[in-house]
Amino acid sequence: MKKIILLLGIALGLQGATYMAKVEPYESTVVSSEFGGKVVFTDKEKEFSYLKSPTTVLRLDSSEERIELKRTQESLAIQQEVLKIKVQNYQNKRSVKQMSSYEKRLEKLVMLESKQIVSDLKKTIALLKNQQAKKHFSVEKRYLGELFVNEGAFVNPGDSLFEMHDFSRSKLIVYLKPETLEKVEKKAVYLDGKKSNYKVVKVAKVRDRKRVSTYRVELEKENLEDSNLSFGAVVKVEFK
Numbered sequence: 001m002k003k004i005i006l007l008l009g010i011a012l013g014l015q016g017a018t019y020m021a022k023v024e025p026y027e028s029t030v031v032s033s034e035f036g037g038k039v040v041f042t043d044k045e046k047e048f049s050y051l052k053s054p055t056t057v058l059r060l061d062s063s064e065e066r067i068e069l070k071r072t073q074e075s076l077a078i079q080q081e082v083l084k085i086k087v088q089n090y091q092n093k094r095s096v097k098q099m100s101s102y103e104k105r106l107e108k109l110v111m112l113e114s115k116q117i118v119s120d121l122k123k124t125i126a127l128l129k130n131q132q133a134k135k136h137f138s139v140e141k142r143y144l145g146e147l148f149v150n151e152g153a154f155v156n157p158g159d160s161l162f163e164m165h166d167f168s169r170s171k172l173i174v175y176l177k178p179e180t181l182e183k184v185e186k187k188a189v190y191l192d193g194k195k196s197n198y199k200v201v202k203v204a205k206v207r208d209r210k211r212v213s214t215y216r217v218e219l220e221k222e223n224l225e226d227s228n229l230s231f232g233a234v235v236k237v238e239f240k
Contacts, residue, residue: 017176017239018237019237019238021172021219021237022172022233022234022235023171023232023235024171024173024231025143025166025169025171026167026168026170026171027166028164028165028166030160030163031160031162031163031164032158033156033158034157035060035131036154036155036156038153038154039058039059039060039061039154039155040061041056042057042149042150043055043057043147046139046144047145047146047147048143048146049144050142051139051144052140052141054139054140055138055139055144056138057147057162058137058149060136060155061135065131065132065135068128069128069132072121072125076122079121080118083111083114083117086114087114089110094108137161139164141168142165143164143167144163144164146162146163147162148160148163149161149162167231169220169222170198170220170222171219172218172220173216173219174216174219175215175216175217176214177213177215178215181203184203184217185199185200187200188239189219189238190237191235191236193236198219198221199219199221200218200219202216203216203217203218204216219237
């Protein structure tokens with residue numbers, strides 16, 4: 001009889017287990033610079049606000065890329081004209097019977113070298129456009145956190161520029177002991193005593209490295225506009 005009472009007590013204890021968790025954004029990202037350069041624009045007024053439509057929040061100086069891009073595009077236009085002439089020359093001379101096969105091969109080589117120049121210029125233009133685009137930072141459908149740099153500052157490759165957060169979903173992380181994991185995915189999730197829309201999305205299969213006696217469990221829900229929970233709030237989590 002005592003054993004039955006003891007087992008019943010343990011079961012009730014597991015059923016009523018509570019965990020504390022912090023409500024977090026689905027994803028938080030620190031954006032870093034791939035290239036070095038001078039900061040020419042930061043929109044400090046947009047800090048700590050949700051940006052629904054595409055908004056430029058930071059730009060690095062790309063004047064050198066702009067100048068080099070224009071010069072390379074002009075060179076490409078010239079080389080494309082040169083290539084047309086060389087292709088026509090080769091096609092004309094290829095059918096001339098008086099020319100030796102050696103001379104014809106030389107003409108073909110000249111044409112192929114011109115094609116290579118055009119190809120290299122196109123590649124350079126693509127790289128310059130890519131580098132120019134990566135000095136322009138826009139945020140859309142994200143919450144913009146802190147801007148870490150100011151206008152006039154110089155940043156190096158790898159420097160952190162700003163942080164942003166995905167508010168489309170909310171996330172909770174709790175750590176459960178092995179005996180509380182059974183069918184946890186199918187249980188309703190209660191926050192501060194009230195049933196919520198949170199669902200278990202991930203259950204670790206190995207014990208946590210820091211909390212060695214527990215398993216990490218992640219919960220998520222859509223971040224509805226009428227939600228009365230704020231990010232960063234600490235809540236009491238129960239599985240029933």
